[in-house]
Amino acid sequence: MSEQFExxxxxLRNQIxxxxxxxxxxxxxCGICAEACLFYTETQxxxxxxxxxxxxxxxxxxxxxxxxxxxxxxxxxxxxLTESDFAQWEELIYDSCTLCGRCSMVCPVGNDITxxxxxIREGFSVAGYAPDGMKEATKRALxxxxxxxxxxxxxxxALAHVERDTGLSIPIDKANADYMTLFSSMEIxxxxxxxxxxxxxxxxxxxxxxxxxxxxxxxxxxxxIGNRDAAAELVGRxxxxxxxxxxxxxxxxxxxHAYTAIRWEGPNLIGRAYDFEVIHILELxxxxxxxxxxxxxxxxxxxxxxxxxxxxxxxxxxxxPPRNLLNSVADHFTxxxxxxxxxxxxxxxxxxxxxxRAEPLRLKAFDRKKHQLExxxxxxxxxxxxxxxxxxxxxxEHNEMDTEVVSLTELLAEHLQSGNT
Amino acid sequence: xxxxxxxxxLWYFSITAFVIGVVWxxxxxxxxxLKPDLSIARGSAGSGAVRAIFSRFxxxxxxxxxxxxxxxxxxxxxxxxxxxxxxxQPHVDFIAERITGFDWPAVPHWVFIVTAEFAFAGLxxxxxxxxxxxxxxxxxxxDDHIGSILVFLVMLxxxxxxxxxxxxxxxxxxxxxxxxxxxxxxxxxxxxxxFVMSRGYTGATMGRKGVNA
Ligand code: HEM
Ligand code: SF4
Ligand code: SF4
Numbered sequence: 072m073s074e075q076f077e078x079x080x081x082x083l084r085n086q087i088x089x090x091x092x093x094x095x096x097x098x099x100x101c102g103i104c105a106e107a108c109l110f111y112t113e114t115q116x117x118x119x120x121x122x123x124x125x126x127x128x129x130x131x132x133x134x135x136x137x138x139x140x141x142x143x144x145x146x147x148x149x150x151x152l153t154e155s156d157f158a159q160w161e162e163l164i165y166d167s168c169t170l171c172g173r174c175s176m177v178c179p180v181g182n183d184i185t186x187x188x189x190x191i192r193e194g195f196s197v198a199g200y201a202p203d204g205m206k207e208a209t210k211r212a213l214x215x216x217x218x219x220x221x222x223x224x225x226x227x228x229a230l231a232h233v234e235r236d237t238g239l240s241i242p243i244d245k246a247n248a249d250y251m252t253l254f255s256s257m258e259i260x261x262x263x264x265x266x267x268x269x270x271x272x273x274x275x276x277x278x279x280x281x282x283x284x285x286x287x288x289x290x291x292x293x294x295x296i297g298n299r300d301a302a303a304e305l306v307g308r309x310x311x312x313x314x315x316x317x318x319x320x321x322x323x324x325x326x327x328h329a330y331t332a333i334r335w336e337g338p339n340l341i342g343r344a345y346d347f348e349v350i351h352i353l354e355l356x357x358x359x360x361x362x363x364x365x366x367x368x369x370x371x372x373x374x375x376x377x378x379x380x381x382x383x384x385x386x387x388x389x390x391x392p393p394r395n396l397l398n399s400v401a402d403h404f405t406x407x408x409x410x411x412x413x414x415x416x417x418x419x420x421x422x423x424x425x426x427x428r429a430e431p432l433r434l435k436a437f438d439r440k441k442h443q444l445e446x447x448x449x450x451x452x453x454x455x456x457x458x459x460x461x462x463x464x465x466x467x468e469h470n471e472m473d474t475e476v477v478s479l480t481e482l483l484a485e486h487l488q489s490g491n492t
Numbered sequence: 493x494x495x496x497x498x499x500x501x502l503w504y505f506s507i508t509a510f511v512i513g514v515v516w517x518x519x520x521x522x523x524x525x526l527k528p529d530l531s532i533a534r535g536s537a538g539s540g541a542v543r544a545i546f547s548r549f550x551x552x553x554x555x556x557x558x559x560x561x562x563x564x565x566x567x568x569x570x571x572x573x574x575x576x577x578x579x580x581q582p583h584v585d586f587i588a589e590r591i592t593g594f595d596w597p598a599v600p601h602w603v604f605i606v607t608a609e610f611a612f613a614g615l616x617x618x619x620x621x622x623x624x625x626x627x628x629x630x631x632x633x634x635d636d637h638i639g640s641i642l643v644f645l646v647m648l649x650x651x652x653x654x655x656x657x658x659x660x661x662x663x664x665x666x667x668x669x670x671x672x673x674x675x676x677x678x679x680x681x682x683x684x685x686x687f688v689m690s691r692g693y694t695g696a697t698m699g700r701k702g703v704n705a
Contacts, residue, residue, distance in 0.1 A: 093693055100632050176552060
């Protein structure tokens with residue numbers, strides 16, 4: 072048994088708290104969670120049943136914490152957790168779970184299965200059982216500052232572009248600004264329109280804002296791979312930058328897991344509350360609209376629907392702002408049948424999009440979204456996560472569908488009434 | 493006599509083992525500990541917990557459409573069992589005499605019969621589903637089957653005892669109920685208590701985030 076495996080088991084043991092103990096004690100093996108998971112519904116493969124994905128964690132708990140388990144282990148009836156369990160389950164916990172949280176909404180005994188999958192990854196990543204794509208993304212995030220290898224130079228080039236196009240100047244490292252904004256690498260590389268949009272909106276609303284040259288990356292690969300130390304390091308960089316600049320708020324961008332990372336997990340990772348507050352860009356835009364600081368004009372009569380990013384809505388609690396905002400610029404906004412906190416995931420969250428070997432399964436799981444769109448018959452899908460956007464576009468292209476994917480922030484910027492003061 | 497043993501010492505032993513076992517399990521769960529959440533709450537953890545404890549009795553659309561059989565069978569069995577357990581005349585008398593010291597109105601005989609039929613049908617359907625459906629077959633272990641079979645036997649002997657009003661059937665029923673009580677704390681049957689904790693923990697976490705779970 073290798074030492075690294077031992078450390079992985081120890082890390083896993085460390086995750087077993089009252090929540091996990093109650094969940095494992097309560098599970099009635101009804102399998103209802105399977106029906107909530109897109110990896111099961113689209114493949115009908117029982118191995119993709121959410122609770123089955125945490126089997127190694129259950130085995131550890133059972134053999135160390137329950138009467139029958141301890142007895143069976145001492146009599147040699149069940150073998151303890153082995154390295155081959157890790158090898159076999161790696162695909163299940165990384166490739167077939169986006170940490171979307173949908174299973175946790177339907178379990179009759181109330182188990183937060185997603186929480187357990189997030190936690191079992193801690194043990195697996197320590198033991199070295201994680202997909203190469205995610206390991207490398209985490210390494211790049213720690214060494215370069217971005218999972219995609221985006222550097223300050225790349226950001227500055229993108230910002231220069233935005234400044235040229237808009238005629239606005241973008242404040243960098245401005246001390247005591249109200250808001251410090253973060254971006255996901257994907258926005259910087261693939262969707263600079265997002266940066267342009269918030270520059271315009273903030274200018275119109277007279278928002279005092281800045282970007283830190285020390286910490287502009289919002290994503291957190293440590294959270295996805297399940298490595299507490301890496302996750303804490305990445306959060307710590309943002310916290311240091313924000314507290315050094317003395318900002319009041321840090322703005323989490325149109326990215327799902329970045330919000331979970333900085334808003335909900337962050338303080339627990341670094342072991343203290345922040346000196347600033349975290350606000351999601353959609354919450355901020357909704358607030359600016361309600362306060363009358365931005366005015367939106369001209370309603371779009373294209374039929375539109377909304378794809379809820381799991382980590383912002385179901386796991387993040389930003390449920391109403393995207394709806395309020397979209398309704399204020401769209402005349403024909405219709406919800407998919409399962410929406411809001413019961414939406415279906417795009418298939419690429421939780422690090423799955425950084426895991427190349429998971430691509431065929433992810434495209435299969437996309438059938439769920441395809442079905443939802445076909446059922447609704449709407450060809451414009453608005454969303455608020457750069458990762459969802461890429462994954463949705465890939466899925467649509469793969470299925471030769473002509474649905475357009477639009478960023479909510481960008482859509483709002485198009486309807487911005489300038490000089491409304 | 494074996495009858496006196498079942499009616500006397502074994503009853504006291506089993507009910508004691510049940511109470512101590514259940515408390516032990518619950519204490520063990522709480523003692524596994526929970527770190528305080530340092531993020532700023534958007535909503536209330538307390539009301540989120542209370543909400544989830546009750547709201548999970550009403551299933552989401554995903555469950556009502558995709559797991560309808562299990563849902564109906566599950567309610568048939570559990571509601572039936574609950575009624576039989578606390579409102580069958582012999583149980584009311586037994587509990588009043590040995591535990592509470594007071595009684596309450598029991599359901600009429602015909603209600604008992606109908607309820608028992610629902611409970612049996614529900615339990616059998618759930619068990620058939622368990623062995624036939626690929627997902628539940630993969631998840632199930634020995635404990636699941638022992639739990640179901642034990643409950644089934646307790647219910648069966650109970651009905652027979654009532655129908656035949658034969659002392660030896662009554663003793664057999666009591667004996668199986670005692671085995672059930674002793675087995676309970678070591679098994680998945682604990683879900684009857686721990687579901688409150690699971691729903692509460694999840695509801696609290698989601699409630700802080702402002703999500704109704
Ligand atoms: C005296 C109390 C209880 C007993 C003896 C009991 C017993 C059982 C048994 C034997 C099963 C397994 C049926 C099977 O699948 O073969 C079961 C399943 C289940 N029980 Fe209970 N239970 C009790 C209370 C509760 C309570 C209070 C809840 C509330 C949440 C609950 C929720 C469930 C659920 C959700 C299932 C799964 C049904 C399925 O397979 O779809 N039970 N219970
Ligand atoms: S979190 Fe989402 S993807 Fe993961 S098991 Fe649950 S439903 Fe499936
Ligand atoms: S839905 Fe809940 S109780 Fe049922 S198998 Fe899944 S985790 Fe266990």
